[in-house]
Amino acid sequence: MQHRAAVLGSPIAHSLSPVLHRAGYAALGLTGWRYDRFEVDEAALPGFLAGLDPRQWAGCSLTMPLKRAVIPLLDEVSPTALAVEAVNTLVLEADGRRTGDNTDVPGLLAALHERGIEKVPAAAVLGAGATASSALAALARICTGEVTVYVRGPERAREMRALGERLQVAVRTADWERGAEGLAGPLTVSTTPVGATDAFAAALPDAPGALFDVLYHPWPTPLAAACARRGAPVLGGLDLLVHQAVLQFERFTGVTAGPLAAMRAAGEAALAGR
Secondary structure, X not given: OOEEEEEEEOXXXXXXXXXXXXXXXXXXXXXXXXXXXXXXXXXXXXXXXXXXXXXXXXXXXXXXXXXXXXXXXXOEEOHHHHXXXXXXXXXXXXXXXXXXXXXXXXXXXXHHHHOOOOOEOOEEEEOOXXXXXXXXXXXXXXXXXXXXXXXXXXXXXXXXXXXXXXXXXXXXXXXXXXXHHHOOOOEEEEOOOOOOOHHHHHHOOOOOXXXXXXXXXXXXXXXXXXXXXXXXXXXXXXXXXXXXXXXXXXXXHOOOOOOHHHHHHHHHXXXXXX
């Protein structure tokens, strides 16, 4: 019997998930596996999930706008996913039960670990959306001091401080316009859309710390390029995408040695062709 998985979201045509997971299947010789993409919005999600046969379907990767919308449709949600109110991995158990998890948080940590970043005395987050929440949850595990979150508006600031309380990490919020200041610290995670941080590239401190910019196309971003020119360690969105995809791959297939190198190479090749 063929085993299936897919990525769901709207819009979804840009997703690299099929490229990554299919490369993983090929690398490990899992010929009975198929991974697709489906355009699914919040309104269509309940019906789509109801139509999945647990005898065939292992699970789904979820992207915007489904990460929060899926939570009421699940039978069990991991503590990490509940804390950030975002599920990006739905596993369909053999008995039909749906469990939800978030692999962005451990994926971000794994990408940092790969670059030798294990603990930091302070950190900064640029932005306050869903990815910023995952970044804050990851930083709660490795940051021994304060995390400064640069946000637009008082409501987002309140939300991030409240999340910090739930995660038991000290969070200070600051105005978005001051975001370049955060780059002077040991680690900054930029979680904003294309173009949002371009102005910071011209206002870098002399010795910026490590930058994790979660964008992967176009790459490098002006901010990432500027930090690299100053000699700062720079991680990109593909690092996060590959590491979280490996964790999804392991959950879906039950294979615990995820093919990181093959998935990264496939992602790099796909981005080079765009």
